[in-house]
Amino acid sequence: MKLTTDAFAAWLDAYKAAWEDQDSDRITSLFTEDAIYRETPFDEPMTGRDAIRDYWITGAVSAQDDITFGYDILAVTGNIGLCRWTARFKRIATGETIMLDGIFRCVYSPDGADDVDGPVCAMFEEWWHRRVE
Secondary structure (H helix, E strand, O other), rough: OOOHHHHHHHHHHHHHHHHHHHHHHHHHHOOEEEEEEOOOOOOEEEOHHHHHHHHHHHHHHHHHEEEEEEEEEEEEEEOEEEEEEEEEEEOOOOOEEEEEEEEEEEEEOOOOOOOOOOOOOEEEEEEEEEEEE
């Protein structure tokens, strides 16, 4: 599968909607069954949809409110998409506003769609910085 800029944008739009709606099932549908998800380069990667869902339920969106997400596509080549992304949310426990600015490197399944209409991510890597307001 050769990834197109439009297909990458559609995937990022679905990721945005799932994060902003706090929909862990929708997030996991964007990944292959055995996807590798690396939140930081120093932590062990999560492997598989169940691990990704658990992370999104317990480690990510359950502690967030008023989420906004945006992105700018930097490159698409072969089956790889690269983008700069930003997010802003309120941390529920403290009321602090968190701003994130980072990069996604998404490697898509060469087989195309899995159980969603469009590309599914087989390896997801992100790097980000955080600012607390």
